[in-house]
Structures are given as C-alpha cells and as structure tokens.
Amino acid sequence: MVGYGHPGGGLELGRETLPWDPARSQERIGAAAGNGERGTGTGGGDTLGAMRCPFCHRADDRVVDSRTAEGGAAIRRRRECARCGRRFTTYERVEDLPLVVLKRSGSVEPFSRDKVLVGVRKAAVNRPGLDERTLARLAATVESRVREDGPEVRSEEVGLAVLECLRDLDDVAYLRFASVYKGFEDVADFEREAQLLQEGRPLEKTTAPKGVGE
C-alpha cells in the first residue's frame, strides 16, 4: 500500500507521464503576454483582440462564450468587460462581396435579404410553421444559394431559390409565393402548380387503406 495517503500522488504521476502539460503551457502564454498589451499577438485560441466596451468604453474584455450563428455565416461572441463587468455581444462575419440583382426591367440593384423577407412574409401569413426565425433562415439560405451564381443574378433566380426553399417547408406558402412569382391568372394555374408540387417530391408513405385487416 505504499503511496496511498500521499496527497496528490496520483496527480504527480499523471503529470510526469504527460509529455506536455496544457495547464503549465497556458501559464507561460499568460506570462509572456504580460508585457503591457494584453491578449494580442500570441495567436492562441483565447487571445482575441479586445473590443471596446459599449458601456464604459474600455477595450479590455474576455470572451465568455463563442459559437456559430446564422447557420455558420457568423460567429457570435459574448464578452465580459474587465473594468465594469458588463457583458456584450460581437459578431464576426465574412465581409460581404457585392451581390447585385438584375431586374426584369433591366435595372440593377443590390441584393437585399430584407426584400426577400418581405415577399416571403406575405406568403407565410397564418402559417404556423413559418415563424420569423424560420423565415430569416430561409432568406439567409436564399442569399447563399444565389451567391453561388453571383456576383450578378437575375431576379428570377432569386425567386426560384425562394420557391425551392418554400417547397421544403410549407405547401400553402409555396403556392402563394408561386402565384405571385409565376403570375397565376386563374384556378387552373394553381391546380397545375399543386400537381407539380405533388410530383416533384417523394410522397410520404401513407398508411394502409382504411378497413384493411379489420
């Protein structure tokens, strides 16, 4: 039973067998960075540049949480000010490349996610599955899809991307949007589109006809 009762014995053994001690190396990084400018230049994962606190305006914070947002298009960081202790949020995004939409009229305008949202919102009225968060995600998906064909896309392509997204989400909203986008003129147009919608996706397996096995 030699070794039992020796406080920290196991820990010491563990430490000896570790070729590299993360805890110690962390200390060294901290010490090396202690020459005035905190958190700059070491290139370590936790040593992001400080942001100016929106409350007390001091640029001295630590990141308390970091996660992806907007479907991977952004990184959201919660920061805590070292001076006043209050927390604030920053977002990191890829700098937007210009994306422009060629309209039917021949005019050109910058792509606007908000414009997509306005159109989709009308189609989504009273559709319980299509809350604002879902619509915002849809608009972001539409943007990333048309960006693949950028930097110039036709307005029709934007509309088609919206339709593709809606088709997977909500049949009614899809048909509403299609009616505007495709300029439906009568009920027959709706019926034709509804038919296409049915054919265009794998039909969910329905249960066996009622009455069988009874």
Ligand SMILES: [Zn+2]
């Ligand atoms: Zn502060």
